[in-house]
Amino acid sequence: MTASSHVRNTASRAAESKPLEYLARGGFVAYGIIHLIFAWIALQLAFGGRSGDGDQSGALQTLAQQPMGKTLVVITIVGMIGLALWQAFEAAIGQSGEQDKTAIAERFISGCRTILYLYFAWIGIKVLSGANASSGDSSQQSASSLMDSSGGRFLVGLVGVVVFGVGVGLVIYGVKKKFEKHLNTQEMNAKVRKTTQRLGIAGYSSKGVAYAISGGLIVTAAVNYDPEKARGLDAALKTLAGQPYGKWLLALIALGIAAFGIYCFFQTRYRKV
Numbered sequence: 320m321t322a323s324s325h326v327r328n329t330a331s332r333a334a335e336s337k338p339l340e341y342l343a344r345g346g347f348v349a350y351g352i353i354h355l356i357f358a359w360i361a362l363q364l365a366f367g368g369r370s371g372d373g374d375q376s377g378a379l380q381t382l383a384q385q386p387m388g389k390t391l392v393v394i395t396i397v398g399m400i401g402l403a404l405w406q407a408f409e410a411a412i413g414q415s416g417e418q419d420k421t422a423i424a425e426r427f428i429s430g431c432r433t434i435l436y437l438y439f440a441w442i443g444i445k446v447l448s449g450a451n452a453s454s455g456d457s458s459q460q461s462a463s464s465l466m467d468s469s470g471g472r473f474l475v476g477l478v479g480v481v482v483f484g485v486g487v488g489l490v491i492y493g494v495k496k497k498f499e500k501h502l503n504t505q506e507m508n509a510k511v512r513k514t515t516q517r518l519g520i521a522g523y524s525s526k527g528v529a530y531a532i533s534g535g536l537i538v539t540a541a542v543n544y545d546p547e548k549a550r551g552l553d554a555a556l557k558t559l560a561g562q563p564y565g566k567w568l569l570a571l572i573a574l575g576i577a578a579f580g581i582y583c584f585f586q587t588r589y590r591k592v
Contacts, residue, residue, distance in 0.1 A: 483534025493523025525575020
């Protein structure tokens, strides 16, 4: 057996461990709670009841302010690390079967998810430490610094195009119900499967619309040299709330994000891990 094969087999055994599976499934609960709070924040933004960050960092800050909030943030951090470890193994070794282009793409996406979950864990750590955990502030500062460098505005615009593409991809992923391939649908009865489908479609589509708007604003920020528009989801939701009929569309997006939060709870039980 070659050294690479030995490493792969060792990683495979680690990835199949029950503690890691339980940690990952628990992470979905934490991820769902983050999105439910995020949805509540978006609903408040829609009707002018909030001035703070309108994104997942705002959700973690809101969670920390509740009774037992810091304990819940610690649990959330552990859950995010669990999801990150699981996706890191998925990225490193992939799923069993032929490693074709689709499998390689799945491994790449798992790598992106690893970074995302670790980012949420890092935000949680910053919330606990009392540091500025605003994703919007961080995005704005990064965009401003990048725009001041040679070719920086082009790079910011390119990031915006990528984020817009991610948004469109999420909508397609949801509408075409591609998320079902990651679920043990054979374990669901007809009612549970129908409910999960509807939650997944609404959840992924709503997140996709939010990301697409965010990407469009980042491109606008690069074109107009306006870093304030490069605040990610926070800018997207607040901009939408300020448009004619925007608050109603934002309210629908908030309901969709809440649907995604509930969908995460179904993943706790039915996700293939």
